[in-house]
Amino acid sequence: MMELSSSTLELVTPPTRGDSPMMFPRNANYQNRGVASGLLNAAFTQRRSASVISGVSSIPLQLFSEGNRLTAKERMFMEAAEKGDNATIQKCLKHPDPVNVNVTNILGRSALQISVDNENIEIVELLLAQPNVKIGDALLYAIREGVYKMVEMMVNHPSISREMLGGEWSKMTKDPQEESSDYSPDISPVILAAHCNQFEILQLLLTRGATISTPHNVTCGCEHCTEKQHEDSLRHSLHRINTYKALASPAWISLTSSDPILTAFKLSWELEHLAMRENEFKDVYQQLSHQSKTYAVDLLEQCRSSEEVIAVLNRDNDSEDGFAEEDVMGGKITLIRLKLALKFEQKRFVAHAHTQQLLTSIWYEGLPGWRKHNAFVKLLICLAVILLLPLMALCYLLFPHTKIGQLLRTPFMKFMNHSISFGFFLLLLVLASTVRFEGTRPASPSDTWVDSPRGREPNFIEVLIALWVFGFIWGECKQLWEEGLKAYIRQWWNWLDFIMLSLYLCTISLRFTAWWLKKSGTYPSFTDGEVQRATWPGDDPTLISEGVFAVANVFSFFRIIYLFQANPYLGPLQISLGCMLIDIAKFLFIFFLVLLSFACGLNQLYWYYGSSSPVHSQDADCPSNSNPDAFLSLDRSMQTLFWALFGLVGTDVIKLPTQGHNYTEFVGEILFACYHVVAIIVLLNMLIAMMSKSYQEIEDHADREWKFARTKLWMSYFDEGSTLPPPFNLIISPKSMVCFFKAIQRIMCGSCEKTKSRPQRQSLEGTIKKTHLNSDGVIGPPLQENIKYQDVMKRLVSRYIHQQKAEQKQDGVNEDDLNEIKQDISSLRYELRADRKKEQMRGTSQIENVKHEIIGELRGISGAPENESTTIVGAPRRSLSTVNPPSFISQSFDKSELESLKDDLIHTIRSEIKEELQESLRRALNSAAQESSVNGLLPTSSDLYHTHLYTQL
Numbered sequence: 001m002m003e004l005s006s007s008t009l010e011l012v013t014p015p016t017r018g019d020s021p022m023m024f025p026r027n028a029n030y031q032n033r034g035v036a037s038g039l040l041n042a043a044f045t046q047r048r049s050a051s052v053i054s055g056v057s058s059i060p061l062q063l064f065s066e067g068n069r070l071t072a073k074e075r076m077f078m079e080a081a082e083k084g085d086n087a088t089i090q091k092c093l094k095h096p097d098p099v100n101v102n103v104t105n106i107l108g109r110s111a112l113q114i115s116v117d118n119e120n121i122e123i124v125e126l127l128l129a130q131p132n133v134k135i136g137d138a139l140l141y142a143i144r145e146g147v148y149k150m151v152e153m154m155v156n157h158p159s160i161s162r163e164m165l166g167g168e169w170s171k172m173t174k175d176p177q178e179e180s181s182d183y184s185p186d187i188s189p190v191i192l193a194a195h196c197n198q199f200e201i202l203q204l205l206l207t208r209g210a211t212i213s214t215p216h217n218v219t220c221g222c223e224h225c226t227e228k229q230h231e232d233s234l235r236h237s238l239h240r241i242n243t244y245k246a247l248a249s250p251a252w253i254s255l256t257s258s259d260p261i262l263t264a265f266k267l268s269w270e271l272e273h274l275a276m277r278e279n280e281f282k283d284v285y286q287q288l289s290h291q292s293k294t295y296a297v298d299l300l301e302q303c304r305s306s307e308e309v310i311a312v313l314n315r316d317n318d319s320e321d322g323f324a325e326e327d328v329m330g331g332k333i334t335l336i337r338l339k340l341a342l343k344f345e346q347k348r349f350v351a352h353a354h355t356q357q358l359l360t361s362i363w364y365e366g367l368p369g370w371r372k373h374n375a376f377v378k379l380l381i382c383l384a385v386i387l388l389l390p391l392m393a394l395c396y397l398l399f400p401h402t403k404i405g406q407l408l409r410t411p412f413m414k415f416m417n418h419s420i421s422f423g424f425f426l427l428l429l430v431l432a433s434t435v436r437f438e439g440t441r442p443a444s445p446s447d448t449w450v451d452s453p454r455g456r457e458p459n460f461i462e463v464l465i466a467l468w469v470f471g472f473i474w475g476e477c478k479q480l481w482e483e484g485l486k487a488y489i490r491q492w493w494n495w496l497d498f499i500m501l502s503l504y505l506c507t508i509s510l511r512f513t514a515w516w517l518k519k520s521g522t523y524p525s526f527t528d529g530e531v532q533r534a535t536w537p538g539d540d541p542t543l544i545s546e547g548v549f550a551v552a553n554v555f556s557f558f559r560i561i562y563l564f565q566a567n568p569y570l571g572p573l574q575i576s577l578g579c580m581l582i583d584i585a586k587f588l589f590i591f592f593l594v595l596l597s598f599a600c601g602l603n604q605l606y607w608y609y610g611s612s613s614p615v616h617s618q619d620a621d622c623p624s625n626s627n628p629d630a631f632l633s634l635d636r637s638m639q640t641l642f643w644a645l646f647g648l649v650g651t652d653v654i655k656l657p658t659q660g661h662n663y664t665e666f667v668g669e670i671l672f673a674c675y676h677v678v679a680i681i682v683l684l685n686m687l688i689a690m691m692s693k694s695y696q697e698i699e700d701h702a703d704r705e706w707k708f709a710r711t712k713l714w715m716s717y718f719d720e721g722s723t724l725p726p727p728f729n730l731i732i733s734p735k736s737m738v739c740f741f742k743a744i745q746r747i748m749c750g751s752c753e754k755t756k757s758r759p760q761r762q763s764l765e766g767t768i769k770k771t772h773l774n775s776d777g778v779i780g781p782p783l784q785e786n787i788k789y790q791d792v793m794k795r796l797v798s799r800y801i802h803q804q805k806a807e808q809k810q811d812g813v814n815e816d817d818l819n820e821i822k823q824d825i826s827s828l829r830y831e832l833r834a835d836r837k838k839e840q841m842r843g844t845s846q847i848e849n850v851k852h853e854i855i856g857e858l859r860g861i862s863g864a865p866e867n868e869s870t871t872i873v874g875a876p877r878r879s880l881s882t883v884n885p886p887s888f889i890s891q892s893f894d895k896s897e898l899e900s901l902k903d904d905l906i907h908t909i910r911s912e913i914k915e916e917l918q919e920s921l922r923r924a925l926n927s928a929a930q931e932s933s934v935n936g937l938l939p940t941s942s943d944l945y946h947t948h949l950y951t952q953l
Contacts (some may be wrong), residue, residue, distance in 0.1 A: 016588035022166050040849045074103050076273055084120050085830040089110065100128040108181065110134070116150055118139040124150050129156060135159060136612065143192050143201055151201050155189075155208055165210035173510060186239040194925060196247035199801050202251050212247065218277050219882040241284055244271065248288040250295045250804070254387045254797045261296050261312065261337065268292035269344045297348045300355065303797040309354050311792040313338045333362060342712060343490070351707035363714055366410025386414075388418050393417075393728040400735050408724070418717075419563055421725030425468045426560065429553050454533075454542050457517030458511065467506040471726020476501065478721060491712070492578075493562050500559060503552035510545030517541070565713045571706040572698060577692040587687045598675040599637035605630035605668055609656055644672075645679055854909055 004196035005018055045257075070078065073092060077099045080088035089111070092099040104110050115123040116138045124142075127133060135154050142150040154160060169188035182194070192209035193202040216225050218240075228236040246252055248267055253499055255264040268289040275285035303309045315337040341349045349355065364370050370378070385392075396405045458466070480488045488494050517523055536543060561577070630653035631637045643649050655667040698705050722729070 002285055017457075019696075021049060070103065070105070073097075073871050075097055077103070078105055078111060078114070081114045081123060082118070082937070084115075084118065084123065084778060086122055086126065086397070087121060087834045089126060093126075093504065101127055101132070102134045110136065110138070112136075112138045112140055116145065116147075119145055119147055119150075121147070121149055125153060126151055131665065133159075133681075138191055139189055140187065143189055143198060146196065146198050146201065148200050148204070152204060155204065162209040165205050165208055167211075167213060183240070184238065186235075191242060191246040194249040194252040197251040197804070199251055199255065199804075204830075206255060211242060212252070214247065215243050218274060237278065237281065241281055244274075244285070244288055246294050250298075250800070252292075253292075253295060254801065259315070260793065261299055262315070263339070264292045264296040264299075264499065265340060265344045265346060266598055267445075268296075268346070272345075293346055293348055296346060297352055298803075299350060299793075299796045299800055300352050302796040302803070303354050306358065308792050309358050311789055312796075313355065313358065315789050322480050334717075335715070337716065338711075340707075342715065343487075347704055347708045350711050351704040356707055356713075359711060359714055362718060363411050366407050368415045371410070372599050382416065385416055388465060389417060390728075393724050396724060397728075397731060397733045398734070409720075411714065414490060414717045415566070416610050417716075417724040421468075421727075422435060422470075422563075425465070425472075425726075426556060428461055429556060430466065432465060433553070454536065454540070455516075455523065456512035457515060458542075461723060465504075466508055467727045467730070469501065471728075471730050472497070473501050473505070474724055474729055475726060482719070482721060486810075496555065496559060500552055500555040503555065507545045509550040510541045514541040514545065529807065553863075565599060565706070565709045566708060571709060572702040575709055576698045579698060580691045583687065583690040583694050587683065589691065591679065591683055594678055595638055595641055599631075599634055600639055601671050602631045602641070602668065603634050605636040605664060605671070606637075606654075606656075607633070609658060616834070638699045641675060641679075644676070 013785075037637070054291065077089060077092040079085075080092065089183075095100065102110055109117075111125045112124065112135065115127060124138075128135075135157060139151065139154045139160070142154060155165070161568065166188055187195075188210075190202065190212055193205055216222060227235075248271065251262050253260045253267075271289035271292065275282045275289065278285065294760045298310075302310060310333065314336050316334070317432060338350065338355065347900065354810045370381075373381070392408055393402055395402065396408050399405060408417065415592070476494075480495075498621075561574050564574040630640045630649070640649055640653055644653075651669075651672075654665065654672050656665050658667075
């Protein structure tokens with residue numbers, strides 16, 4: 001990694017005397033010299049400010065500060081930090097002239113920051129030990145690199161306080177005028193650790209007391225938010241984004257939340273709303289919302305057993321210690337957390353395989369072998385259920401706790417019964433439209449009504465329809481009471497049910513009004529019979545009721561599409577249709593504006609040529625193919641343009657009844673043609689493109705969208721209540737009476753205590769069995785009595801963290817890793833070079849010591865008295881330092897023998913030393929690093945060696 005250094009700068013030096021030899025005369029006085037010197041310094045200052053790098057004044061932006069000029073020692077210090085030379089750094093930091101440890105290069109980076117970026121822990125530890133060291137952004141670099149040891153050393157440094165790890169980082173580490181080029185001021189160590197998903201480092205910072213303040217609401221009008229908004233709105237928005245990036249980090253949620261899944265749900269929902277409120281940063285907020293949703297799905301992915309899935313999906317949102325103990329022991333499945341996921345549109349979480357496996361086990365529990373049967377067997381079962389439905393309903397009303405009663409309470413059987421009931425209702429609507437009873441129609445149009453249908457009494461089929469309608473209304477009322485108003489209106493199909501049932505109620509009311517008017521004699525009658533239908537007034541109750549009933553029939557048949565969600569083939573088509581309806585609504589808004597604009601223009605152009613105008617009444621030669629009333633009014637103009645879109649209106653509508661007004665007719669033709677171009681070529685093709693896009697988006701995620709929609713359908717049948725379909729639900733059962741009287745007794749006795757808020761719709765008992773595991777996927781492992789949500793979540797988070805660590809280890813080698821390897825090799829090279837120099841110096845010192853010792857011993861022997869001798873014949877060779885004092889030598893040897901012994905010793909020692917030195921030189925020459933000092937340390941010339949040795953002797 002190449003680093004810009006200050007050696008590349010050509011520093012500007014002040015002019016010397018030789019630069020301008022004629023400027024200062026030798027005989028000039030002191031005052032003149034002072035004035036000239038001041039002018040010269042001013043000119044040099046201007047020249048220096050205009051030229052920073054290489055003396056070039058054409059650089060518009062001075063990106064590199066001239067104040068960061070380095071001395072030779074500082075340059076060597078910075079280069080050593082870049083190359084990982086620990087020995088050189090220690091030398092530069094030694095007294096008496098140590099280098100400033102906080103010196104920076106032209107890029108503003110200190111030696112500590114460079115060492116942290118290179119992940120050189122030894123140099124970082126050395127620099128942190130220096131007094132008055134400034135950590136600055138080095139801590140942020142260490143967090144970004146993910147080196148726990150370096151972060152721990154810096155966090156434990158005395159200059160880092162608890163407040164600095166959080167929101168006070170920029171205020172306490174930087175001057176107000178100083179700002180880092182790498183990180184914005186609102187990036188604190190804990191926020192950066194959360195951004196980088198450094199689990200260990202983030203936990204270290206949290207144990208040191210670091211916190212992240214949750215941003216205020218985007219609509220907050222407090223004094224602090226108002227001040228920040230007026231001070232710098234962009235900085236305020238970026239601070240909010242950086243904070244939410246940290247809060248949406250999986251590492252932060254895992255380490256700080258006791259309920260990570262609930263936190264991820266709420267945070268993703270909040271980020272979705274922020275994306276709608278702050279459109280400028282919509283992509284950022286949507287990405288963070290997707291990240292939170294993915295984290296919740298990843299935690300669910302870590303479940304390894306059915307009990308863990310149940311613990312996650314059965315979690316009470318208001319509970320603190322997990323779901324209730326009675327729910328665990330009783331095997332109740334409330335699925336409160338799954339309902340919350342449906343509310344927050346967590347499609348991936350709901351459509352996950354673990355969730356769907358549990359839902360499927362609950363759904364088919366009543367008929368565990370349903371999925372194994374073929375289509376023919378399933379059809380036979382459905383026919384049997386249809387035939388036996390009245391008998392099973394009667395059995396449930398009388399004996400609700402029998403096996404048949406328990407079977408009818410299962411979700412799949414409730415779905416089948418309600419579907420069969422709605423099918424019978426549609427059959428009754430078909431019969432009401434096709435079957436005619438006697439006396440309801442005359443024999444011919446000219447005949448009068450014998451039994452007038454005006455205010456007639458309802459027939460048998462209409463009574464059954466009314467009975468089903470009241471059953472549907474009672475079911476919707478119970479659903480509204482159990483779910484609450486907010487949860488009820490969030491489901492679009494409930495709106496459709498409300499409209500359909502309102503239309504049927506309106507029809508029944510109008511029919512009853514017409515019947516009452518007939519019975520009371522309010523209707524006018526003629527002497528020859530009842531009034532014919534052709535002469536009925538337009539606001540007759542019977543006519544209005546028939547029109548409302550026709551519209552209600554359309555909504556009823558359209559309601560059957562809701563049941564398509566249970567089918568894997570028709571479900572995605574039904575979802576695509578719903579998305580296309582939204583596109584059509586958007587298109588109709590734009591089309592209405594276009595239609596209104598052209599209708600206003602054509603109405604203004606043609607309104608005077610209507611059939612009632614004076615010109616038209618006096619002109620007898622008007623064209624027969626003209627239609628002057630097509631644009632007579634604004635509503636007629638809009639109708640004409642609408643039907644023209646489908647080709648039902650010809651070009652005769654723009655023909656004028658008056659001859660000679662060619663210009664007016666030409667303008668009308670132009671407007672009519674432009675309308676067709678805009679409406680057909682542009683808008684209709686735009687609508688086709690929008691619908692194709694919506695269909696393709698659903699098709700790309702067809703399985704996920706269908707499972708999410710099917711889960712919504714299934715959840716409406718999982719809870720208790722609504723066991724019997726209409727019209728059987730109108731029958732008051734003994735069980736309902738008992739529950740009603742018990743509720744009255746509790747109210748009267750005052751035993752209704754306030755308890756913790758729980759969902760009103762309790763789950764059905766016995767849905768999950770605890771003793772068996774059949775081949776159809778019914779949950780078999782027993783629920784542990786001591787299972788707690790916190791224990792399950794702790795295991796899931798731990799598995800998630802280990803999985804993330806394993807994935808990080810499997811990542812490929814990037815450029816940063818290569819730079820770190822290069823830095824480690826460079827540092828190792830300098831360490832080996834320093835060790836080699838020490839070893840060579842140590843070897844040279846040992847050789848010199850041996851040489852001086854031998855010379856000293858020989859000098860002592862040569863200067864010994866002659867009368868001293870010793871008996872050393874046959875003694876083994878040993879070090880001269882162990883020889884006894886020279887008094888014994890003169891006793892055994894005379895002077896000539898002593899000289900001969902000295903020559904033998906010198907020759908022997910010289911040979912051994914020569915061989916040893918030659919071997920050492922041979923090893924040094926074969927090594928990687930060749931040092932010139934080693935080559936010239938001991939020459940191999942024997943003559944020079946002899947001369948040197950004899951001189952020493």
